[in-house]
Amino acid sequence: MYAKVIVDVPAKDTNRAFDYIIPPSLEPWVEVGSRVGVPFGSRVIQGFVVELRESSDYELHKMREIKHVLDPIPPLNGELVELSRWMSRKYACHEITALQAMIPGALKAKYERKIIVSGPKAQPPVEDDREREIIDYILSKESLSMEQLLRRFPADGPLLKEMLIRGRLAEEQEIKDRLSKKTVLTVFPPENPQLLEACLAQLPENAKRQRQLIEHLQTNPEPVKLADLSKRQGISSSAVKALADKGWIALREVEVFRDPYENRVFERTTSLQLTDEQQAIYDEIAASLRMRTHQVFLLHGVTGSGKTEVYLQAIEVCLNQGREAIVLVPEISLTPQMVERFKSRFGDWVAVLHSRLSHGERYDEWRKIQMGKVKVAIGARSAVFAPFSNLGLLIVDEEHEASYKQEENPKYHAGEVAVARGRQSRAVILLGSATPSLESYHRTQTGEYKLLKMPSRVQGRPLPAVQVIDMREELKAGNRSMFSRALHQAIEDRLQKQEQMVLLLNRRGYSTFVMCRSCGYVAGCPHCEISLTYHHNSRTMRCHYCGYAERELNSCPSCKSAHIRFFGAGTQRVEEELVRLFPGIRVIRMDVDTTNQKGAHEKWLQLFRSRQADVLLGTQMVAKGLDFPYVTLVGVIAADTVLNLPDFRSAEKTFQLLTQVAGRAGRHHLPGEVVIQSYTPEHYSIQCASMHDYSRFVAQELKLREAREYPPFWKLILVTLSHGQIPLLVRAGETLADEIRQQWRRLSRHATDAGGDGRLEVLGPVASPISRIKDRYRFQCMIKYRGDVAISGIMDGALSRLEDTVSKEKLQISVDVDPQMMM
DNA sequence: AGCACGCCGACT
DNA sequence: GTCGGCGTGCTC
Numbered sequence: 001m002y003a004k005v006i007v008d009v010p011a012k013d014t015n016r017a018f019d020y021i022i023p024p025s026l027e028p029w030v031e032v033g034s035r036v037g038v039p040f041g042s043r044v045i046q047g048f049v050v051e052l053r054e055s056s057d058y059e060l061h062k063m064r065e066i067k068h069v070l071d072p073i074p075p076l077n078g079e080l081v082e083l084s085r086w087m088s089r090k091y092a093c094h095e096i097t098a099l100q101a102m103i104p105g106a107l108k109a110k111y112e113r114k115i116i117v118s119g120p121k122a123q124p125p126v127e128d129d130r131e132r133e134i135i136d137y138i139l140s141k142e143s144l145s146m147e148q149l150l151r152r153f154p155a156d157g158p159l160l161k162e163m164l165i166r167g168r169l170a171e172e173q174e175i176k177d178r179l180s181k182k183t184v185l186t187v188f189p190p191e192n193p194q195l196l197e198a199c200l201a202q203l204p205e206n207a208k209r210q211r212q213l214i215e216h217l218q219t220n221p222e223p224v225k226l227a228d229l230s231k232r233q234g235i236s237s238s239a240v241k242a243l244a245d246k247g248w249i250a251l252r253e254v255e256v257f258r259d260p261y262e263n264r265v266f267e268r269t270t271s272l273q274l275t276d277e278q279q280a281i282y283d284e285i286a287a288s289l290r291m292r293t294h295q296v297f298l299l300h301g302v303t304g305s306g307k308t309e310v311y312l313q314a315i316e317v318c319l320n321q322g323r324e325a326i327v328l329v330p331e332i333s334l335t336p337q338m339v340e341r342f343k344s345r346f347g348d349w350v351a352v353l354h355s356r357l358s359h360g361e362r363y364d365e366w367r368k369i370q371m372g373k374v375k376v377a378i379g380a381r382s383a384v385f386a387p388f389s390n391l392g393l394l395i396v397d398e399e400h401e402a403s404y405k406q407e408e409n410p411k412y413h414a415g416e417v418a419v420a421r422g423r424q425s426r427a428v429i430l431l432g433s434a435t436p437s438l439e440s441y442h443r444t445q446t447g448e449y450k451l452l453k454m455p456s457r458v459q460g461r462p463l464p465a466v467q468v469i470d471m472r473e474e475l476k477a478g479n480r481s482m483f484s485r486a487l488h489q490a491i492e493d494r495l496q497k498q499e500q501m502v503l504l505l506n507r508r509g510y511s512t513f514v515m516c517r518s519c520g521y522v523a524g525c526p527h528c529e530i531s532l533t534y535h536h537n538s539r540t541m542r543c544h545y546c547g548y549a550e551r552e553l554n555s556c557p558s559c560k561s562a563h564i565r566f567f568g569a570g571t572q573r574v575e576e577e578l579v580r581l582f583p584g585i586r587v588i589r590m591d592v593d594t595t596n597q598k599g600a601h602e603k604w605l606q607l608f609r610s611r612q613a614d615v616l617l618g619t620q621m622v623a624k625g626l627d628f629p630y631v632t633l634v635g636v637i638a639a640d641t642v643l644n645l646p647d648f649r650s651a652e653k654t655f656q657l658l659t660q661v662a663g664r665a666g667r668h669h670l671p672g673e674v675v676i677q678s679y680t681p682e683h684y685s686i687q688c689a690s691m692h693d694y695s696r697f698v699a700q701e702l703k704l705r706e707a708r709e710y711p712p713f714w715k716l717i718l719v720t721l722s723h724g725q726i727p728l729l730v731r732a733g734e735t736l737a738d739e740i741r742q743q744w745r746r747l748s749r750h751a752t753d754a755g756g757d758g759r760l761e762v763l764g765p766v767a768s769p770i771s772r773i774k775d776r777y778r779f780q781c782m783i784k785y786r787g788d789v790a791i792s793g794i795m796d797g798a799l800s801r802l803e804d805t806v807s808k809e810k811l812q813i814s815v816d817v818d819p820q821m822m823m
Numbered sequence: 824a825g826c827a828c829g830c831c832g833a834c835t
Numbered sequence: 836g837t838c839g840g841c842g843t844g845c846t847c
Contacts, residue, residue, distance in 0.1 A: 009824050018847040041846040063847055
């Protein structure tokens with residue numbers, strides 16, 4: 001048998017499968033999706049089996065054997081391997097990069113080289129004292145690298161080298177997982193229960209605890225954790241060990257899954273009665289599931305319309321069919337509340353993949369999926385790769401969220417991947433949002449997706465009334481405060497009624513830069529064209545691109561003024577102002593400063609939930625998915641900050657944010673009110689959001705996008721080139737742009753003959769918005785195209801023209817298909 | 824990505 | 836004459 005293997009070398013000329021012989025001893029273990037160790041050149045590296053074959057077209061004598069199979073159960077399956085191939089084409093990444101993205105970090109290969117003593121031990125060759133000392137040292141250590149050895153014997157470089165050449169020492173390479181399997185000591189009763197009787201007879205009178213244990217095992221013949229025995233029965237480990245030593249019982253390490261929710265009790269819930277609206281939608285999804293065909297639904301449900309209950313019941317249909325389900329949620333809304341709803345309904349059938357979990361916990365949750373112990377996976381972006389083999393339903397909640405796009409390689413969009421995976425495994429895809437992305441909405445118009453609508457809130461609760469305040473008028477009226485008169489009054493009113501409010505400060509770009517108020521100097525990174533970020537706890541300024549750090553400044557390096565300070569997200573200023581205007585007000589401020597610590601986010605929210613604060617003040621993070629019954633006022637301090645960003649999606653983002661945050665108000669029995677402050681209140685994104693009018697917004701925005709030749713009508717690919725020298729970059733950028741145009745002309749000639757209607761444009765090269773990172777300058781080309789364009793052929797052709805510069809000059813090229821961030 | 828192989832300059 | 840610099844090419 002032969003295997004085609006994608007090896008762990010992310011480079012252009014290794015981006016293909018290599019053939020290996022499967023030795024008979026490994027045959028039962030090697031499957032498509034197996035992770036294997038294979039000899040490659042002069043080393044052994046990790047790879048993934050992507051195909052099994054009876055014969056091979058590669059020359060037999062050149063072929064080598066698979067060395068190891070790294071996991072007893074393959075971490076991937078045929079379906080995921082196929083998906084990785086799709087990803088590598090769609091996102092122009094190496095196949096191995098896509099495969100690696102599918103497995104948990106704990107399984108990412110770690111190559112370790114260690115020095116071992118080799119050669120015949122029985123007849124030691126000539127050894128002097130020095131050599132003996134070195135060998136003894138190596139033997140005394142578990143594992144040792146050459147670097148460590150040289151550090152210990154700095155003067156013996158030549159001797160060590162000689163020993164390596166002579167073969168007394170050898171270097172061995174190991175593929176190691178970064179994982180630890182957690183085990184617990186477990187007591188096993190004997191197979192034959194009668195032995196317990198015999199044991200009791202032999203135990204001395206004073207062995208009270210041992211006797212107790214045996215009696216316990218007689219009534220409970222299941223294996224039991226040592227820790228439980230001491231905790232619940234008061235039987236100490238020494239008593240257990242004594243029995244084990246005598247051989248009556250067995251004591252073994254047993255692998256356990258770390259359960260991050262193990263100390264939580266989830267009250268079981270059952271399906272709620274659906275509203276007519278929910279029911280109609282549920283029926284449609286259920287019908288599609290029962291037909292077992294692929295279908296993508298876009299569920300447009302206003303905030304508070306009860307989308308989650310529809311999800312839960314759809315999953316139930318799927319599980320009853322014996323199929324599995326994945327739920328993707330944006331990281332930020334993967335709150336305890338959300339997890340609780342799923343845990344409560346499906347209990348132990350749910351695995352939660354959360355970035356806040358430790359490496360080990362995450363790995364364990366993933367293993368539950370891999371081993372078929374759970375049927376539902378809920379998690380952020382990467383949960384789309386949950387290794388189920390009989391997937392029936394894939395839900396993408398808040399599908400418009402930008403966090404579904406991974407900004408590192410592979411630069412995939414989890415929603416797009418979900419659709420591709422669903423197509424492959426004939427699963428139903430359910431995209432849900434109160435503010436669907438223009439891309440998805442557009443596809444409902446072209447017939448690719450089916451639109452489902454839930455326009456009303458459950459129990460007939462009204463959407464909150466929204467007031468848009470023109471801040472220019474406030475200024476004219478002499479109000480120079482950051483709170484309009486309307487918002488001021490609304491806050492006062494809530495304080496009096498002891499109701500709660502959420503205040504959103506929609507801030508621009510990145511936070512906390514350091515600026516001189518006298519001359520406008522901004523502290524920047526000397527290696528990157530970006531301002532430094534102020535870190536409160538360490539009193540340093542850091543670059544979040546390259547890690548450069550320096551101490552906080554006391555005076556301006558440019559004008560020597562002492563009026564230099566950091567400009568926070570502004571939430572601090574708002575907080576100060578609130579406290580000044582409303583003495584005694586209790587404010588919880590949530591921003592990067594206050595939520596950096598693990599668990600802080602949840603802690604603050606819990607505090608707010610228990611009504612120990614009046615105001616929840618924060619940035620974007622307060623807008624998403626939160627649900628507090630006593631929140632009756634939502635205030636947006638400045639709605640237009642995102643609007644002014646140089647990004648074609650800024651109107652869409654503004655509309656989404658305002659709609660989402662407005663949805664936080666009045667979700668329960670108390671009616672809600674929303675106050676939006678703006679300097680451009682006439683803007684359609686603000687107007688439409690204030691009237692809860694999604695249809696009008698998309699209609700207008702789609703018209704604009706088409707006119708301006710932007711997505712969803714045109715597709716974008718952003719190619720960023722980086723290098724230390726600007727002239728080389730400009731040259732390379734121009735080559736790239738020319739080459740793309742040429743390739744396009746060449747290919748479109750045929751396409752036009754065949755009736756193709758494609759169009760393509762290349763913009764640039766221009767300097768990237770962040771024009772330098774780690775002393776490398778950055779230039780970019782934007783490729784825009786629509787219709788019938790063989791884009792991957794064009795890109796491949798153009799990029800291969802730059803290959804020489806990449807390898808010789810270390811030019812770096814990054815390709816971002818469907819980029820989210822324009823800046 | 825690594826690593827071997829190979830062809831040129833600075834030394835024991 | 837050898838050691839070692841890194842440019843080039845290959846890995847089933």
